[in-house]
Amino acid sequence: MIKIKTREEIELMRESALIVSKTLGMLAKEVKPGVSTLQLDKLAEEFIRDHGAIPGFLGLYDFPNTLCMSPNAQVVHGFPTKEPLKEGDIISIDCGALKNEFYGDHAYTFEVGEVDEATKKLLKVTKESLYIGIREFKAGNRVGDVGFAIQEYCENHGYGIVRELVGHGLGKKMHEGPEMPNYGKRGRGKKFKEGMTVAIEPMVNMGTHKIKQLKDGWTILTQDGQPSAHFEHDVAIVDGKPELLSTFKYVYEALGIKSNEEDEFRHEFH
Template sequence: MVWLKGEEDLALIREGAEILGRAHAEVAKIIKPGVTTEALDKAAEAYILDHAALPSFKGYNGFKHTLCISPNEQVVHGIPGKYELKEGDVVSIDCGVFYKGYHSDCAYTYGVGELDKKVADLLEYTRQSLYLGIEQAVAGRRIGDIGFAIQSFVEAKGYSVVRELVGHGVGKNLHEEPEVPNYGKRGKGALLKKGMVLAIEPMINLGKRNVVQERDGWTIRTADKLPSAHFEHTVVVLEERAEILTTHKYIEEVLYK
């Protein structure tokens, strides 16, 4: 069942999303070679708790951390720990905030220092594909229109789309209906209606689309061990456009100041 959100719901999601965006920026401030993924996790958690919110991921199905941190060939759901970032790494940071009864969900993939051009391009084109997908999140269109926009763009660049993991509805629960694949056919899938709140999150691989789960029961990585990128926004479907409820603005203020 898909729950359509009204303006009161959306106002609270926006408030939580502001905290989420600024928590991401706290992480962006300290990403550099030598920093552990555990340190990044602690920085985000401290900010969220200091602002009367809770980390959405911590405790979810037994997950013990605030962030999913996924370096290099890890696609999503990586577990923070003692790993130290290195020059040339890419690292996906995924975070959710629970505030006043509502979740918001947002991810960003960083380059650590100088990147190989083909890897830098992967990040940029994955980021662009997110916004192409969001452009399709308009009332009257279909879920497949979102996936088609993402898939057709990145596959034309020579990349592949992860199939086993998808975006999702979000609201009072972290994961709600409908599922939002990053692949699909125009005009197919669930009808998009005003008030649907969706987490759109392309997960794009430099190599083949196949993934495997690590023995930790969480981490998903590429089967060929080539890098992957992941960007995400929480958006609301409106009549003529989608409104992006989360923000990368504070991250980019840090990165490009």
């Protein structure tokens, strides 16, 4: 079910989203060779609780951790483990926080040390496709417009778009309507209206779009073992236009990256 939010509710959602953004920023300094994803998970849980929120994933659908940690060929929903990260790995960190009854849900794929050029390009194109999709999330457009824009951009670069996993509406529940696939046809699907809030999250594979699931019932991998990238933002429709609630600003500050990619989606309202 799609829940339309008031301006006040959108501001509460921004608080939750920004706690996740700051958590990812804190983790950006810690992601390096030799660190285990379980160590990162503990840091994230402490950080979220210290900021007056509850880890959004912990216990949700019986998930046992604060973070979904998905390295290399894992697409999403990987468990944190004691295994240390290695030079050249990539790691998708997906994080949720619950505050004031609203969820934030936000992800970034990090490079571990020096990563090869082909993988760097996969990450770059996937992140670019996220903003290309967000641009289509505006009043009067439809779900298929976002999916089509992401799919076209990524497939033009020769990548596979995961079909079985999708973005989603977000609010007092982690998963509300509408589902937000990263593929589709223009003009199809639910129409976007003022006050809608969603998590848009391209999941893009270097090779085939096909995936498989481990016996743990959670971890999703690419079928061909090639790397997968995942970036996610929380977005609201305000004055008919997409308004970012989450930000990669804290990640970029930690990593020394300069970027103005988010500027067009910040029309701060109060």
